[in-house]
Amino acid sequence: MSRRRRSVMSEDLKVELAKDLGFYDTVREEGWGGIKAKDAGNMVKRAIELAERAAASKQL
Numbered sequence: 001m002s003r004r005r006r007s008v009m010s011e012d013l014k015v016e017l018a019k020d021l022g023f024y025d026t027v028r029e030e031g032w033g034g035i036k037a038k039d040a041g042n043m044v045k046r047a048i049e050l051a052e053r054a055a056a057s058k059q060l
Helices: 012-021 024-030 036-057
Strands: none
Touching: 012 024, 012 036
């Protein structure tokens, strides 16, 4: 039995990150399932970096 996980990142953020990292064409043509695991990992890494920067700027 498979469960569908709710996404933590908004679709807009994922699209922006994919464009930033250069694999949006793959997402557009094949969907999110078409990206490489390495690209997905890089996307998560970038999202974490952005969240850390946002949290740090709030503390100032």
